[in-house]
Amino acid sequence: MTMWVFGYGSLLWNPGFDVQERVIATLPNYHRSFCMRSIHHRGSDENPGLVLALDEAAGTQCCGVALAVATAQQDETLAYLRERELISSAYLEKLLIIDLTDGRQVEAVTYVIDPDHVQYCGGLSLDEQAGIIAHAVGGRGPNTEYLYNTASHLDELGIEDPDLNWLARRVRQLKA
Numbered sequence: 001m002t003m004w005v006f007g008y009g010s011l012l013w014n015p016g017f018d019v020q021e022r023v024i025a026t027l028p029n030y031h032r033s034f035c036m037r038s039i040h041h042r043g044s045d046e047n048p049g050l051v052l053a054l055d056e057a058a059g060t061q062c063c064g065v066a067l068a069v070a071t072a073q074q075d076e077t078l079a080y081l082r083e084r085e086l087i088s089s090a091y092l093e094k095l096l097i098i099d100l101t102d103g104r105q106v107e108a109v110t111y112v113i114d115p116d117h118v119q120y121c122g123g124l125s126l127d128e129q130a131g132i133i134a135h136a137v138g139g140r141g142p143n144t145e146y147l148y149n150t151a152s153h154l155d156e157l158g159i160e161d162p163d164l165n166w167l168a169r170r171v172r173q174l175k176a
Helices: 071-085 124-135 142-156 162-175
Strands: 003-007 019-038 049-070 091-099 105-113
Touching: 003 071, 003 091, 019 105, 019 162, 049 071, 049 091, 049 124, 049 142, 071 091, 071 105, 124 142, 124 162, 142 162
Parallel strands: 003 105
Antiparallel strands: 003 049, 019 049, 019 091, 049 105, 091 105
């Protein structure tokens, strides 16, 4: 059976594993949001950045990419993803049903935010998010790079995300 992974942020442009098949997909009842403080990859304890997470909300949806993992690499890929995504336990690993644009429905390994975790910061205004992203830097580089890469890859895939596009424009203004 094929293992699928749902990508909505950095997995879009840096999956870190061999992808057998890539299909645009939608996850119901979650939305993409800069609602997780990053103290490792895109910020520090002193100056936390923000990274995207899937925040649960009835009636919303997130458009992203379903990534199929080669059967022989499933265990290795899952171990890699757990090391990468569960670094601070702010994400919860769930198997959720996603809708592929080709009509299939598949179960996918999906990392969603734990709203009870100390790093959760849902409800920040877009302006607040822009101010944080413009100045934070972490172990994987500037928070701006994460935002710009995600926004440009969504655009290349034809996935509309008005909030991310607004944030990218605003952060560029703040950095100018």
